[in-house]
Amino acid sequence: MTAHPPSAPLGDGTRAVRAGLPEPVKNEPPLPGPVFAAHFHLPGDVEGPYTYGRDSNPTWTLLERAVAELEAPGDESAETVVFASGMAAVSAVLLSRSRAGDIVVLPDDGYQALPLVRARLEAYGVEVRTAPTADDAQLDVLEGARLLWLETPSNPGLDVCDVRRLAEAAHAGGALVAVDNTLATPLGQRPLELGADFSVASGTKGLTGHGDLLLGHVTCRDPQLAADIRHWRKIVGAVPGPMEAWLAHRSLATLQLRTHRQWDNALAVAEALAGRPEVTGLRYPGLPGDPSHQRAARQMWGYGSVVSFTLPDRAHAERFLAALELVEDATSFGGVRSTAERRGRWGGDAVAEGFVRFSAGAEDTADLVADVLRGLDIAAT
Ligand SMILES: *Cc1c(COP(=O)(O)O)cnc(C)c1O
Numbered sequence: 001m002t003a004h005p006p007s008a009p010l011g012d013g014t015r016a017v018r019a020g021l022p023e024p025v026k027n028e029p030p031l032p033g034p035v036f037a038a039h040f041h042l043p044g045d046v047e048g049p050y051t052y053g054r055d056s057n058p059t060w061t062l063l064e065r066a067v068a069e070l071e072a073p074g075d076e077s078a079e080t081v082v083f084a085s086g087m088a089a090v091s092a093v094l095l096s097r098s099r100a101g102d103i104v105v106l107p108d109d110g111y112q113a114l115p116l117v118r119a120r121l122e123a124y125g126v127e128v129r130t131a132p133t134a135d136d137a138q139l140d141v142l143e144g145a146r147l148l149w150l151e152t153p154s155n156p157g158l159d160v161c162d163v164r165r166l167a168e169a170a171h172a173g174g175a176l177v178a179v180d181n182t183l184a185t186p187l188g189q190r191p192l193e194l195g196a197d198f199s200v201a202s203g204t205k206g207l208t209g210h211g212d213l214l215l216g217h218v219t220c221r222d223p224q225l226a227a228d229i230r231h232w233r234k235i236v237g238a239v240p241g242p243m244e245a246w247l248a249h250r251s252l253a254t255l256q257l258r259t260h261r262q263w264d265n266a267l268a269v270a271e272a273l274a275g276r277p278e279v280t281g282l283r284y285p286g287l288p289g290d291p292s293h294q295r296a297a298r299q300m301w302g303y304g305s306v307v308s309f310t311l312p313d314r315a316h317a318e319r320f321l322a323a324l325e326l327v328e329d330a331t332s333f334g335g336v337r338s339t340a341e342r343r344g345r346w347g348g349d350a351v352a353e354g355f356v357r358f359s360a361g362a363e364d365t366a367d368l369v370a371d372v373l374r375g376l377d378i379a380a381t
Contacts, residue, residue, distance in 0.1 A: 012187050016252055016253060019253075020064075020066025021062070021066075031062070032059075040052070053239075057242055057245070059245045060240065060242075065080075067252075068219055070186040071186045071190060071191075072192050078219055078220070079220060079221070079223065081229045081233060083216035084238045084244075086182060086205075087113055088233075089202070090111075092216075092218060093218055095117070096229065097147050098121055098126045100124060101126075103128075103145045104127070105128075105141055105175075106118060106128060109133050111155050112349055114149075114151075134157075136165055138150070138166060139166060142175065146174070146175055148166065148167075148176070148178070150177065150179045153292060153303075155183055156306070156349060157283065158284065158285055158292060158308055161295065162299070163179055163194035163299055176197045178197065179191035179196040179199055179200065181200065182206075183206070185206045186201075188263075188300055188301055189301065192221060200218050201217055202214075203215030203217055206262070206305060206334025209259075209334055210335060211332060211335040211339075213244045215244055215245070258336055260302070262305035263302045265368050266286065267287070268360075268368070269307050269360055269368060269369060270287050272372055273376075279376075281308070282307070284306075285304065286303030306358065307358045307360065308358065309356055310355045311379070313354050314342065314354055316379055316380075318342060319378065319379035320379035321340055321341070321356070323374070323375040324371055325374075326368060327358070327372070335359065336361050338358070339358075340356055
């Protein structure tokens with residue numbers, strides 16, 4: 001490899017294909033395969049990077065470097081800790097940083113498992129306050145808080161808050177700030193550069209993008225915060241398998257190709273939906289008229305693959321989903337194959353019966369838009 005740093009900042013595609021690769025070694029593969037080990041040879045004193053498989057693993061190390069490079073390009077101090085799932089990463093930050101008597105501020109429209117974490121925090125004696133993501137409303141409940149949790153864009157409502165503004169206010173009051181960056185991926189948004197202390201995400205969604213594994217990650221710049229998160233992972237043992245970690249790293253090479261196509265497809269689908277009288281409550285932060293657009297444009301590099309909208313009622317939404325041929329009726333989002341679901345079937349989210357969360361995949365744009373319009377036509381009759 002070159003001995004000189006590149007003269008200009010590298011583009012997303014270049015960074016994605018190279019992320020976390022080790023220095024080339026003659027006769028070795030560019031991305032070493034998964035290391036399956038519960039323990040490592042350890043004669044004598046306990047020293048060196050790899051001792052026991054719950055503490056560390058070389059396949060995680062490479063993936064952690066890759067995600068850190070994407071979350072904080074050019075920042076050598078950024079450190080990522082990978083987890084077995086997004087919720088393992090989310091609860092690592094929320095549970096490890098909170099003590100009885102602390103005040104934690106959550107969004108009231110975040111991921112559907114957040115209220116479960118809230119109940120756990122309250123059981124431990126933590127005071128939890130919530131406010132909507134929209135209009136930076138969490139600013140109003142920050143007084144005395146130790147930790148502010150943001151989710152932007154929020155899932156599934158797609159509201160956006162101003163991370164810089166909220167982080168500044170939280171820091172002024174002595175609180176740490178975490179952002180759930182799942183929907184955007186590190187190519188769409190870089191929370192640490194916007195002032196957050198933690199960027200947390202589910203790698204199950206767009207980061208890995210193939211709907212075949214669960215993963216989570218936490219990235220921060222402060223070595224003590226990172227060490228605390230690593231320590232928490234060791235205690236709860238929420239570790240990813242080496243195979244999942246390796247598949248995730250392999251998937252990162254196509255992150256830019258996938259996300260850019262998905263963002264283009266999401267915008268095209270949103271534009272097609274905008275022309276339909278039966279569609280209400282259409283949300284996509286990339287649409288110039290969307291209530292989230294101004295804030296999103298100031299802090300995001302791409303607006304994500306998720307579009308949400310409401311059809312007249314449950315039966316109409318079910319007819320639409322059944323009529324789609326290129327879009328699978330399934331939960332989750334961010335995958336290469338488009339998916340959509342009637343979110344109300346889960347309960348838990350405050351959404352209408354006809355509310356649909358649509359995740360644009362990497363299909364050809366014209367094919368996907370044609371399928372959506374055809375599905376709407378069938379559902380309308
Ligand atoms: C899916 C998701 C999570 C949880 O991730 P898992 O990998 O399913 O545990 C957390 N936050 C957001 C915004 C999500 O979409």
